[in-house]
Amino acid sequence: LTTIAPYALAMAFVGLMESLMTAKLVDDITDTPSSKTRESIGQGIANIVTGFFGGMGGCAMIGQTMINVRVSGARTRLSTFLAGAFLMVLCVVFGPVVSDIPMAALVAVMVMVSFATFDWHSIAPRTLRRMPAGEIAVMVITVACVVATENLAIGVVVGSVTAMVIFAKRVAHQADVTAVTDPDGSSVVYSVTGELFFASANELVGRFNYATDPDKVVIDLTAAHIWDASSVAALDSVGTKYAERGKKVEIIGLDDPSADLHDKLSGELTTH
Numbered sequence: 001l002t003t004i005a006p007y008a009l010a011m012a013f014v015g016l017m018e019s020l021m022t023a024k025l026v027d028d029i030t031d032t033p034s035s036k037t038r039e040s041i042g043q044g045i046a047n048i049v050t051g052f053f054g055g056m057g058g059c060a061m062i063g064q065t066m067i068n069v070r071v072s073g074a075r076t077r078l079s080t081f082l083a084g085a086f087l088m089v090l091c092v093v094f095g096p097v098v099s100d101i102p103m104a105a106l107v108a109v110m111v112m113v114s115f116a117t118f119d120w121h122s123i124a125p126r127t128l129r130r131m132p133a134g135e136i137a138v139m140v141i142t143v144a145c146v147v148a149t150e151n152l153a154i155g156v157v158v159g160s161v162t163a164m165v166i167f168a169k170r171v172a173h174q175a176d177v178t179a180v181t182d183p184d185g186s187s188v189v190y191s192v193t194g195e196l197f198f199a200s201a202n203e204l205v206g207r208f209n210y211a212t213d214p215d216k217v218v219i220d221l222t223a224a225h226i227w228d229a230s231s232v233a234a235l236d237s238v239g240t241k242y243a244e245r246g247k248k249v250e251i252i253g254l255d256d257p258s259a260d261l262h263d264k265l266s267g268e269l270t271t272h
Contacts, residue, residue, distance in 0.1 A: 010153035012044075015059030017156055019043055022060035029069055063113040071116075134166035168199045175200035175224070177207040187216035193223040196231035204234045210241045217242055222253030232265040 023034050047057045068074045068083060090098060121127055128136060142159030146152055175194030182188070190208065194200060219238070226232060239249045254262060
């Protein structure tokens with residue numbers, strides 16, 4: 001099991017990713033929604049059962065699917081069943097005949113399938129000029145990792161991690177804090193907008209005027225959302241800094257998920 005498990009996990013990961021991507025493309029082309037969870041569960045059960053009969057694990061084939069949908073005009077489950085049934089007949093009944101087909105001919109067929117499947121518009125100079133630099137970087141890094149390692153699973157993992165890092169960095173800078181002081185100077189209201197998570201929470205603490213603010217401070221989170229414990233810890237830190245100066249902090253405007261997370265973790269993340 002220790003020998004097989006890494007390869008099994010890699011195959012399952014790649015197969016699941018390809019199946020989900022194929023399902024999304026088919027949904028976009030046919031304008032018909034599908035249950036990705038149902039597809040994943042069905043694929044997993046089928047692969048487990050197939051293993052007991054000495055079969056190979058399988059997943060949705062994006063090349064065959066695109067040709068089936070775009071060229072043949074397939075729109076129902078019957079096309080999927082016929083493709084699988086024909087492949088089974090081809091292997092069981094006509095196996096000796098198929099084995100005589102030259103490998104070079106099969107390679108040529110696969111090259112044409114890849115050519116027809118590839119979205120050439122995605123790498124056109126006009127498209128690349130309009131795309132964000134981060135998305136281009138994800139695409140280049142993923143392709144480079146797959147080519148260098150000859151392992152699609154590694155390329156997908158590295159590309160996914162890169163995309164998450166770029167997204168977190170981009171969203172972190174969208175969080176903003178604006179202060180409005182009452183005319184009589186008795187209180188100040190800080191309006192926080194954006195997504196609060198580990199990346200943006202680090203900057204949140206430094207956006208308040210602890211020394212010069214009045215005794216009553218209101219933090220309005222109506223236009224914000226708390227995603228993780230780091231954000232709760234940052235708000236606790238803000239409250240602590242004001243409390244050290246004898247000032248009272250009130251947090252308002254939390255939506256239900258943010259309020260539940262804040263009530264659960266507030267005061268529990270600092271050491272005393």
